[in-house]
Amino acid sequence: MSIATGFNWRALIGFQLGWFALIFWQNLALVPVAMYWCYGLWCLTLRQRLAVLIILLIGLCIDALLIQCNILQFLSAQGVELMGLPLWFIALWAIFALASVEFMASVLTPPWLAAILGASGGPLSYYSGAALSGGALQFPSGMWSAVCLIVVWALIAILLGQSRRLYVETA
Numbered sequence: 001m002s003i004a005t006g007f008n009w010r011a012l013i014g015f016q017l018g019w020f021a022l023i024f025w026q027n028l029a030l031v032p033v034a035m036y037w038c039y040g041l042w043c044l045t046l047r048q049r050l051a052v053l054i055i056l057l058i059g060l061c062i063d064a065l066l067i068q069c070n071i072l073q074f075l076s077a078q079g080v081e082l083m084g085l086p087l088w089f090i091a092l093w094a095i096f097a098l099a100s101v102e103f104m105a106s107v108l109t110p111p112w113l114a115a116i117l118g119a120s121g122g123p124l125s126y127y128s129g130a131a132l133s134g135g136a137l138q139f140p141s142g143m144w145s146a147v148c149l150i151v152v153w154a155l156i157a158i159l160l161g162q163s164r165r166l167y168v169e170t171a
Contacts, residue, residue, distance in 0.1 A: 011102035014040065018095040023129045026088040026136065033091050040098045048101050051167040055097035055160070060085060062152060063093070071148045072126075073138045086136070092129075100160050101167065108161030118157020123149040 014036050021029035041049050064083035066072045074086055082090055108114035126149055130137040139145035 008103045011040065011099055015095055015099035019092065019125075019129075020132075022088045022092045022095075023132045026086070026133065030088060030091055033095060037091070037094050037098055040095075040102065044101065045167075045169070047167040047169075051101050051163070052094075052097045055100050056094050059093040059097060059156075060090060062156070063089070066148065066152070069148070070140050071145045073140045075136050075138070089137075105160045105164040106168075108157050109164060111158050111161065114157040114161040115154040118160075119150045119154035122153025122156065 018029070018033045018036055022033055041052060044052065060083060063072060063085055067074070067084040074081075074084065074089070081087070085093075108117060123146060126137065127139075127146075130139065141148075
């Protein structure tokens with residue numbers, strides 16, 4: 001389903017299933033999530049694919065910076081890491097970037113709404129993911145971690161909503 005023709009239910013359901021699979025099974029869910037991500041990219045235009053990759057890279061850099069600032073912490077993983085992020089968390093960013101382009105950014109176009117949804121949804125996703133992941137993700141700075149995540153995700157959501165015009169073709 002194209003972004004321009006209505007709400008993309010496949011993207012919403014695929015993102016939620018991928019998120020839960022990666023949180024619960026972490027590296028065991030990499031293959032099906034990667035297959036879903038590749039299919040999702042295949043359904044997009046070239047500009048949208050580029051937007052997904054840019055969002056993915058920016059997100060990984062932001063979380064790597066949060067790790068360096070002791071806002072986020074991952075238990076030492078058995079497996080591949082990039083910039084301090086385990087492979088399953090990189091895959092989580094990949095499906096988030098895909099979902100952002102496919103449907104989330106269209107909701108985030110008013111900056112005030114983007115700030116509210118980002119400031120609440122982003123940190124809640126991190127904290128619920130941490131609770132469901134068996135302690136793989138932790139927040140060593142306590143309340144400071146929460147405050148930083150609220151601010152960072154409010155800004156991310158605003159940027160996602162405002163950047164949408166760069167990759168969506170208008171009729």
